[in-house]
Amino acid sequence: MLINKYSKLNDIILERYNCMPVILRFGIQFGFGDKTVAEVCKQYDIDADFFTEIINIFIDKDYFPQTHLQEFSVKTIIDFLIKSHQDYRKNKIPHIEKLIDSLEWDSSETKKNKALIKNFFLQYKTEVIEHMDYEETIVYPYSIKMEKILNNEQTLSIKELRKYAINIYADTHDDIEEKLLDLKNILIKYLPPSSNLETEQMVLFEIFRLEKDLNNHSRIEEKVLIPKIKLIETELKQMI
Numbered sequence: 001m002l003i004n005k006y007s008k009l010n011d012i013i014l015e016r017y018n019c020m021p022v023i024l025r026f027g028i029q030f031g032f033g034d035k036t037v038a039e040v041c042k043q044y045d046i047d048a049d050f051f052t053e054i055i056n057i058f059i060d061k062d063y064f065p066q067t068h069l070q071e072f073s074v075k076t077i078i079d080f081l082i083k084s085h086q087d088y089r090k091n092k093i094p095h096i097e098k099l100i101d102s103l104e105w106d107s108s109e110t111k112k113n114k115a116l117i118k119n120f121f122l123q124y125k126t127e128v129i130e131h132m133d134y135e136e137t138i139v140y141p142y143s144i145k146m147e148k149i150l151n152n153e154q155t156l157s158i159k160e161l162r163k164y165a166i167n168i169y170a171d172t173h174d175d176i177e178e179k180l181l182d183l184k185n186i187l188i189k190y191l192p193p194s195s196n197l198e199t200e201q202m203v204l205f206e207i208f209r210l211e212k213d214l215n216n217h218s219r220i221e222e223k224v225l226i227p228k229i230k231l232i233e234t235e236l237k238q239m240i
């Protein structure tokens with residue numbers, strides 16, 4: 001069942017604990033008592049409608065209100081995307097790295113297996129960081145600028161419009177979560193079981209979680225941000 005603005009935040013977490021990291025990503029801290037989504041959002045100056053839609057996307061994989069999401073400002077959407085990047089950089093990726101580092105194998109294979117997994121993840125991490133850096137330095141600032149020009153908060157420059165187009169991003173934006181499937185396969189299908197299976201299981205759980213999270217993140221970029229900026233670009237071109 002989807003949540004609404006009048007749902008109690010505490011009940012949401014008790015019933016669907018998987019959305020907890022996303023709630024915390026908005027900067028909300030525990031100790032919210034019996035407050036509703038609307039009340040907590042007001043306290044933290046968060047758009048409650050946007051918050052509700054984002055939580056619902058994470059709760060229900062078949063729910064994606066593309067048109068409604070496109071109605072929120074570019075700034076609101078990008079603020080959330082950046083907060084997600086920060087969470088991947090500071091928490092999610094280092095956590096998986098630490099877990100991988102504590103994996104052990106009984107035999108002499110230990111070093112070899114560990115190096116294989118570590119190198120694979122390190123390569124993956126480098127790619128994800130490059131991906132996020134590009135978005136944070138080129139795509140997101142460009143998108144914010146397009147919205148500002150549309151709102152008359154910045155002047156329209158033809159040169160600026162010709163310098164970059166969201167299609168460049170749309171054509172090259174890749175699914176950073178896809179490679180995680182290879183990592184899961186290495187652990188599940190090919191490597192001998194580690195001697196600390198509990199940790200190995202935790203590594204897999206965290207990879208599954210990150211994969212789902214990144215998948216939702218990419219959906220917002222591709223189905224909300226890109227089409228929204230395309231519309232803005234069309235509008236601005238008509239103004240020239």
Ligand SMILES: [Fe+2]
Pocket residue numbers: 081085132135217221
């Ligand atoms: Fe991103």
Ligand SMILES: [Fe+2]
Pocket residue numbers: 131135173218221
């Ligand atoms: Fe992306």
